[in-house]
Amino acid sequence: HSLKAVGATHGLLTGCAVNVRALRDDKPYAGLVASQSSILVAENAMKWQALHPAPDTYTFEAADGLIAFAESHRIKIRGHNLCWHLYNPQWLSAIAPGQGSAVLREHIERVAGRYAGRMHSWDVVNEAIEPRDGRADGLRNSPWLTLAGPDYIELAFKTARAADPTALLCYNDYGIEGENEEARRKRQAILLLLHRLKTRAIPIDAVGIQCHLTAGNPNAFGPGLMDFLREIRGMDLQVFLTELDINDRQLPADQATRDAAVAGTYARFLDLVLTEPAVTCLLTWGITDKYTWLNTEKARPDHLPERCLPFDADYKPKPAFAAMRTSIAHR
Numbered sequence: 001h002s003l004k005a006v007g008a009t010h011g012l013l014t015g016c017a018v019n020v021r022a023l024r025d026d027k028p029y030a031g032l033v034a035s036q037s038s039i040l041v042a043e044n045a046m047k048w049q050a051l052h053p054a055p056d057t058y059t060f061e062a063a064d065g066l067i068a069f070a071e072s073h074r075i076k077i078r079g080h081n082l083c084w085h086l087y088n089p090q091w092l093s094a095i096a097p098g099q100g101s102a103v104l105r106e107h108i109e110r111v112a113g114r115y116a117g118r119m120h121s122w123d124v125v126n127e128a129i130e131p132r133d134g135r136a137d138g139l140r141n142s143p144w145l146t147l148a149g150p151d152y153i154e155l156a157f158k159t160a161r162a163a164d165p166t167a168l169l170c171y172n173d174y175g176i177e178g179e180n181e182e183a184r185r186k187r188q189a190i191l192l193l194l195h196r197l198k199t200r201a202i203p204i205d206a207v208g209i210q211c212h213l214t215a216g217n218p219n220a221f222g223p224g225l226m227d228f229l230r231e232i233r234g235m236d237l238q239v240f241l242t243e244l245d246i247n248d249r250q251l252p253a254d255q256a257t258r259d260a261a262v263a264g265t266y267a268r269f270l271d272l273v274l275t276e277p278a279v280t281c282l283l284t285w286g287i288t289d290k291y292t293w294l295n296t297e298k299a300r301p302d303h304l305p306e307r308c309l310p311f312d313a314d315y316k317p318k319p320a321f322a323a324m325r326t327s328i329a330h331r
């Protein structure tokens with residue numbers, strides 16, 4: 001059975017981030033994506049730099065293509081993302097401090113408005129919390145903080161709700177899962193933000209936990225994460241597992257050893273996190289090792305290609321695929 005078939009019987013949308021160019025040009029990849037996914041997200045094609053290359057220029061072709069593909073296969077779509085401190089177009093740096101609210105509002109109205117009624121959810125704001133930046137409210141020193149002030153997060157959510165009342169609005173972040181001081185601080189700061197948004201009746205429906213994990217790290221996840229998810233459920237918010245991948249950078253070179261350790265980590269993580277009833281979506285960040293970002297961003301010391309996703313570079317299922325399916329089936 002496919003991940004989406006097993007997911008469907010356990011109240012879970014399953015899918016992955018897609019490389020939109022490969023979806024168009026690599027037919028076996030498109031077939032694999034369609035066979036396993038009930039929800040998709042563009043890895044890059046719906047970010048600011050991809051959609052909004054100049055102040056008065058929007059380029060929607062790639063995003064339109066992904067949405068057409070998804071709708072033709074009756075697959076839901078997540079939007080990623082309407083506000084982030086990275087992957088912004090160059091022209092944004094020319095906006096004067098304090099003049100960014102109108103720019104942010106216009107982008108969200110234009111983009112979320114274009115796909116209104118057709119999106120499962122949006123990552124309205126991505127990675128806005130960074131306690132190491134030293135602010136009492138835990139906000140990251142993002143360009144958006146300079147451009148639009150600390151209320152940029154509320155502005156983004158309110159604008160997104162007005163532009164697409166049917167989409168679930170999500171706050172997405174990483175570095176949340178670990179049993180370590182930094183992850184604990186991040187979880188606390190995110191809860192502070194969520195309580196502030198709820199107190200001010202700002203529209204928000206879900207929290208996205210990216211789940212970029214490292215195989216072989218005994219503190220990659222644990223009770224602190226589960227307490228956090230319970231608190232989120234207590235605020236009537238859904239939990240999306242938005243970018244799951246399990247890097248094998250700390251594992252020995254032997255392929256069978258790496259694949260078994262990665263599969264074991266998928267199993268242990270999902271067995272734990274799927275006990276949380278608020279979890280409604282499970283997306284891996286890519287579906288095949290052929291297109292993982294991990295090979296571009298952080299190579300292994302031995303420079304062997306990463307084997308972090310459920311399918312290998314030849315689209316063959318790896319032990320991680322069976323591990324994911326078993327965990328979902330035991331939910």
Ligand code: G3I
Pocket residue numbers: 043044047086087126174210243293
């Ligand atoms: O498309 C250009 C290509 O024309 C150019 O030749 C090449 C070299 O400069 O760059 C290509 O763009 C790259 C793009 O990925 C598409 O491959 C960018 O440089 C590169 O920065 C971009 O990286 C993406 C990164 O976000 C930044 O947007 C990764 O693929 C993507 O996996 C990663 O995803 C993020 C999530 O959005 C948020 N959570 C963390 C996650 C991993 O960093």
